[in-house]
Amino acid sequence: MAYEDEMQAARASFVVECRELLEDMEESLLALESVEDSTEMVNAVFRAAHTIKGSAGLFGLDHVVRFTHVVEEVLDHVREGSLPVSTALVGVLLPCGDHIASLIEGVARGRTEETDDELATGQALLVSLHGLLHRDPVASAGPVTGGTTSGADLGPRIWEIAPCEVPEGSWHLSLRFGPDCLRNGIDPLTPIRFLSTVGDVACVLPVSDAIPAAAAMDPETHYLGYEIALVSSATKEEIEEVFEFVRDESMIRVLPPGSRIEEYIALIESVPDENARIGELLVQSGAVTAAELTAGLRRQEELSKEVPSGERRLLGEILVEERIVQQPIVDAAIDKQRRATERTRREGESIRVDAARLDRLINVVGELVIAGAGAGVRAADSANIVLIESVGEVMRLVEEVRDSALQLRMVPIGTIFGRFQRVVRDVSEELGKQINLVVSGGETEVDKALVEKIGDPLMHLVRNAMDHGIEPAQVRSERGKPGPGVLKLNAFHDSGSIVIEVSDDGGGLDRERIMAKAVERGLVEAGIPLTDQEVHALIFEPGFSTVDQVSNLSGRGVGMDVVKRNVGELRGSVEVESALGVGTTMRIRLPLTLAIIDTFGVKVGGSSFVVPLDHVVECVEHPVGRDSHDYMDLRGEVLPFVRLRRLFRVCEERSRRESVVVVEHAGTRIGLVVDALLGEFQTVIKPLGRLFAHVEGIGGSTILGNGEVALIIDVPTLIRHQEEREKERHVVALAGAGV
Numbered sequence: 001m002a003y004e005d006e007m008q009a010a011r012a013s014f015v016v017e018c019r020e021l022l023e024d025m026e027e028s029l030l031a032l033e034s035v036e037d038s039t040e041m042v043n044a045v046f047r048a049a050h051t052i053k054g055s056a057g058l059f060g061l062d063h064v065v066r067f068t069h070v071v072e073e074v075l076d077h078v079r080e081g082s083l084p085v086s087t088a089l090v091g092v093l094l095p096c097g098d099h100i101a102s103l104i105e106g107v108a109r110g111r112t113e114e115t116d117d118e119l120a121t122g123q124a125l126l127v128s129l130h131g132l133l134h135r136d137p138v139a140s141a142g143p144v145t146g147g148t149t150s151g152a153d154l155g156p157r158i159w160e161i162a163p164c165e166v167p168e169g170s171w172h173l174s175l176r177f178g179p180d181c182l183r184n185g186i187d188p189l190t191p192i193r194f195l196s197t198v199g200d201v202a203c204v205l206p207v208s209d210a211i212p213a214a215a216a217m218d219p220e221t222h223y224l225g226y227e228i229a230l231v232s233s234a235t236k237e238e239i240e241e242v243f244e245f246v247r248d249e250s251m252i253r254v255l256p257p258g259s260r261i262e263e264y265i266a267l268i269e270s271v272p273d274e275n276a277r278i279g280e281l282l283v284q285s286g287a288v289t290a291a292e293l294t295a296g297l298r299r300q301e302e303l304s305k306e307v308p309s310g311e312r313r314l315l316g317e318i319l320v321e322e323r324i325v326q327q328p329i330v331d332a333a334i335d336k337q338r339r340a341t342e343r344t345r346r347e348g349e350s351i352r353v354d355a356a357r358l359d360r361l362i363n364v365v366g367e368l369v370i371a372g373a374g375a376g377v378r379a380a381d382s383a384n385i386v387l388i389e390s391v392g393e394v395m396r397l398v399e400e401v402r403d404s405a406l407q408l409r410m411v412p413i414g415t416i417f418g419r420f421q422r423v424v425r426d427v428s429e430e431l432g433k434q435i436n437l438v439v440s441g442g443e444t445e446v447d448k449a450l451v452e453k454i455g456d457p458l459m460h461l462v463r464n465a466m467d468h469g470i471e472p473a474q475v476r477s478e479r480g481k482p483g484p485g486v487l488k489l490n491a492f493h494d495s496g497s498i499v500i501e502v503s504d505d506g507g508g509l510d511r512e513r514i515m516a517k518a519v520e521r522g523l524v525e526a527g528i529p530l531t532d533q534e535v536h537a538l539i540f541e542p543g544f545s546t547v548d549q550v551s552n553l554s555g556r557g558v559g560m561d562v563v564k565r566n567v568g569e570l571r572g573s574v575e576v577e578s579a580l581g582v583g584t585t586m587r588i589r590l591p592l593t594l595a596i597i598d599t600f601g602v603k604v605g606g607s608s609f610v611v612p613l614d615h616v617v618e619c620v621e622h623p624v625g626r627d628s629h630d631y632m633d634l635r636g637e638v639l640p641f642v643r644l645r646r647l648f649r650v651c652e653e654r655s656r657r658e659s660v661v662v663v664e665h666a667g668t669r670i671g672l673v674v675d676a677l678l679g680e681f682q683t684v685i686k687p688l689g690r691l692f693a694h695v696e697g698i699g700g701s702t703i704l705g706n707g708e709v710a711l712i713i714d715v716p717t718l719i720r721h722q723e724e725r726e727k728e729r730h731v732v733a734l735a736g737a738g739v
Contacts, residue, residue: 007185010245014055015108021048022101029090029097030421038085045093046075050197051241052100057194058245063114064103067122069197070129071096083132091429092128094422099125167202169257171239173228176207178249179221188222191243198239199232237289247291253324256287278315278333287329288319296324355448358408365398365405366596366684370703372398373681377706402596402682409449413491413500414442416451420462424487427466434473434484435466441491446498450590453570454500457563461502461586462487464560469506469584479581481505494589497572497614503585509578511535517544531727536576540564571699573716575666589666589716597685599702601678601710602661604644605652608710610683610702611672615663615715619677622658632660632671640726642718643673647697648711665716668723672713685712697721 025048028041035041049072056064071093077083099121103114114122173195177188195201207225211217232239236254243252279297282288288296296319304312316330372395379391417439428435470476470485477483488503511532518524518538538544542561567574572590591597591612599610623632630641639662645654655675662671683702688695699714 011059011107014059015104017055018052018104019101021052022097022104024048025097026094026422027418029093030425032085032090033087042075042078042085046072046079049075049100050238052104054194054197054241055244057197058191058242059107060190061103061107061112063118063122064100064107067096067103067126068100070126071100074129074132077133089132092125092132094425096125096129167229167231169231170202171199171230171232171257172255173226173230173239174251174253174255175226175228175243176251177222177225177246179223181246181249182222183220184249186246188224188226188246191246192226192228194242195228195230195239198234198242199230201228202231203229236287240289240291253322254289254292255324255326278330282319282325282329282333287325292319292324296322353408358448361405362409362596365402368398369402369596369682369684373704374707377704399682406447406596409447410445411448411451412442413444413446413451413498414439416455416458417442417489417491419455420458420489423459423462424466427463431466432472433466433470435470436484436486438486438488439490440488444491444493444498446491446590450498450570453566454588454590457566457588458489458500458502460560460563461588462489465502465504465506465584465586469504469508471507475507497589497591500588500590501585502588503583505583508580508582508584509536509539509576510580514538532578533576534727536578539576540574571714573666573720597683598680599683599712600661600680601704602644602659602672602674603676603678604648604674605650605654607648607650607652608678608704608708609644609674609713610710611661611663611713612699612715613680615665617662617664617669620660620662620671622660622673634662634671639669639671640722641671641673642722644713645673645675647718663715663719665719668719670719670722672718683712 025045028044028048032038032041032045049068053065053068053072056068074083074089074093078085078089083089099118102118102121106114106118175188175192177186178184181188192201192204205227207227208223210225211223217223230239236256239254240252243250246252279288279293283290283293296315299318299322300312300315303318316334319325320327320330372391376391376395379388382388420439421437424435424437465487466485470487471479471481473483476485486505488501490501490503492499514535515524515530515538518535518541519526521541521544523538523541523544524530540560540563544560564574567588567590570590572588575587575589576584577587578584598613600613600616601608601610603609620634630643632639632641639660641660644650659674659677660671661674661677662669681704685700686702687700688698692698697714697717698711699717700712702710702712704710
């Protein structure tokens with residue numbers, strides 16, 4: 001049972017690693033078409049395919065190995081220069097990456113063989129791959145080396161190789177598998193066979209010194225060791241990866257050929273002086289892998305415990321004794337360290353954290369914020385100065401914990417922008433348009449929960465911009481525009497929000513056409529004057545479309561209303577800026593986080609409300625004698641009011657002295673008239689639930705320190721409603737004047 005659990009865990013790690021490698025592989029493939037020197041990108045794609053193939057072989061996933069082997073072979077030709085980088089090459093390799101991803105997802109669901117559909121897809125892709133190599137796919141469809149294929153597939157069986165001569169310049173591998181490897185389901189011959197994927201196995205000598213007398217032998221115990229000569233141009237780390245899944249219970253030693261000693265010494269000399277620890281020097285030069293260094297340090301620790309004084313032996317001596325590296329290489333590293341003027345600064349390491357655990361942490365921090373606020377209220381009521389100061393210090397620390405916890409969930413928006421490289425390439429090819437994607441602001445950080453939920457709305461906007469916004473090449477030429485269209489994705493922070501822009505240099509929104517369609521559908525009355533912003537807002541109406549022909553991408557009127565609804569659920573807004581013949585910008589404005597925010601509390605009658613602090617500009621006293629007006633003079637500017645008492649129908653008697661909280665969103669300011677100011681505090685956002693989802697002007701709820709429930713004011717919605725009211729008044733005034 002323990003073995004099955006370990007295998008499941010190992011397979012889960014394999015799937016996670018493959019997903020990451022495939023993402024890197026796609027990113028590098030998309031970059032191939034735009035970089036001048038593609039060497040590094042090709043090598044990155046090759047390494048990803050090679051690692052997936054090697055890991056799949058250790059799990060006996062022959063179908064993954066067979067297909068990936070051909071992809072790897074094509075990439076090898078590209079690396080050698082016999083196959084040039086081209087759009088056709090990338091167009092073939094991208095679907096191959098998708099197919100490998102499909103096979104890996106099948107493995108994640110427990111399948112160890114490909115389905116009929118996957119087999120058919122793979123065969124079609126293999127035809128394309130062999131077409132790149134200009135050879136017959138049928139003639140070259142023989143068994144693929146690697147995986148769990150039989151020894152016959154790899155030429156002579158390994159036990160037929162010895163005795164043999166060791167070629168000059170070959171690697172020396174010394175393998176001692178654990179005695180229980182057979183019981184744990186590990187065939188020692190599998191990784192040895194798989195060595196042929198990284199080089200030519202020239203010689204295998206079995207070592208039988210651990211075999212006991214016949215009477216004492218256990219048929220389930222593994223006794224043999226192996227000394228292997230390998231001719232390969234691979235690095236030490238690539239060779240060591242072959243034994244990744246048998247390392248824990250085995251002794252693996254990989255010694256480079258003597259001809260490489262001078263190369264390793266030269267690499268050690270080239271390492272900067274600040275990275276001058278012996279272990280790091282050996283790892284960075286490739287003479288020792290990270291796993292070997294860890295094993296050497298562990299051995300150093302064990303030996304120190306055997307000495308009463310606890311004196312540590314030198315790491316270099318241990319690595320030489322364990323046959324991990326040759327003495328001349330260690331001598332070069334010691335000499336480099338002796339001449340170094342600074343010690344190395346270790347780079348920080350990242351760890352993978354389960355998202356559910358992170359969410360639980362945020363929830364606990366939220367409850368801590370609520371409990372801390374309650375403690376603060378009780379401390380204030382006690383009038384105990386010492387207690388108040390102590391609670392204040394605790395709240396300061398809670399705020400630091402809150403900020404740190406939220407920072408853990410912040411990820412660059414570029415993680416989602418990267419997905420659209422492939423989308424733009426495929427869709428532009430489908431539409432027959434040449435479209436270049438320009439991404440900026442990818443380093444802007446946002447809550448991971450927002451990143452996961454904003455993907456679909458952005459996808460709608462990107463596809464609409466490509467289909468409706470950017471014109472065909474002929475139309476662009478007639479309008480004096482360059483042939484390739486430009487689609488831009490941009491992100492930046494603004495007043496406590498994150499703004500995501502999707503811009504194109506296409507034809508822009510046709511105001512007259514939108515108005516005509518809106519009148520036809522009865523959305524507006526003919527002859528009523530509307531601003532550009534109001535006209536542009538009509539495209540978000542359900543089922544609204546000005547396209548006469550429906551395509552696979554758009555034209556059904558489904559999408560833009562979904563964008564608005566999904567963004568609204570995230571407490572965000574969508575703005576449209578367009579100029580006919582110039583282009584269109586769709587601007588999504590979202591809160592930075594959905595969990596905990598700083599707020600400003602206010603009181604209206606007996607009800608409490610909180611305003612997100614990022615929107616609060618200042619607080620001023622309500623002017624006396626202005627009860628009949630919904631505006632005031634704020635330092636020479638007209639500031640319109642929103643009376644929360646009237647808006648939310650608060651019936652309690654109002655206070656004799658009212659205040660105005662000035663709030664701002666997207667450059668527009670209004671005043672919120674309230675009875676009392678409660679000050680700043682942290683707020684844990686609680687959703688209102690489906691029953692109250694339709695209530696406008698409220699963005700959620702929270703629990704105050706005294707246990708009271710307070711509603712969170714949705715400032716963008718209030719500002720939008722205020723603007724609509726002002727426009728209505730203006731229209732009425734014009735009508736009354738007979739204009």
